[in-house]
Amino acid sequence: MTETQELDVRRLAPAQRHSTIFNTFFGLEKDGAFVLVNDHDPKPLYYQFAAEHADEFTWDYLENGPEVWKVRIGRR
Template sequence: MSSDAALPDPADESGSLDLDVRTLPHGARHDVIFARLQALADGETFVIRNDHDPKPLRYQTEALWPGAFEWTYLEAGPLQWRVAITRAD
C-alpha cells in the first residue's frame, strides 16, 4: 500500500500513534499495520483499534518477527479492541 494520505495518524492521550483499522479496507489492514510495525523505533508504541480481537494478527506478527513486539490490550471488546504494540528489540 503506497498511499500514506489514507492512513489515520493522530496521537492519542498517551502520545503513541493511534491507528483505527476499522476505517481501512479488510484486504489492506495487515499490510498497513506491518508497515507501521516496521517503522517503529526501539521502545516506540502505536495503538490499533479494531472491531474484533486482533489475535490472528498477533500470531502472524510473531511468526514474521519473533519476539520483536510486545502487545498490551487496553480494551478487549465487545464492540472495540484497543491494543498497544511496542517494538521490543
C-alpha cells in the same frame, strides 16, 4: 513520555489492514509503540507477529471488546 500514535483500521478494507499495521510497526523506533484500534479481536494478527517477528514486538490489550479492541503494539 511521548504520546502514543493511534492507528484505527476499522474503516480500511480488510485486505489493507495487515499491511498498514505492519508498515506502521516497521516505522517505529526501537522501544516505540502504537495503539491499534479494531472492530474485532486481532488475534490472527498476533499469531502473524509471533510467527514472523517473535522477539521483536510487544502486545498489550488496552480494551477488549465487545465493539472496540485496542492493543498497544510495541517494537523491541
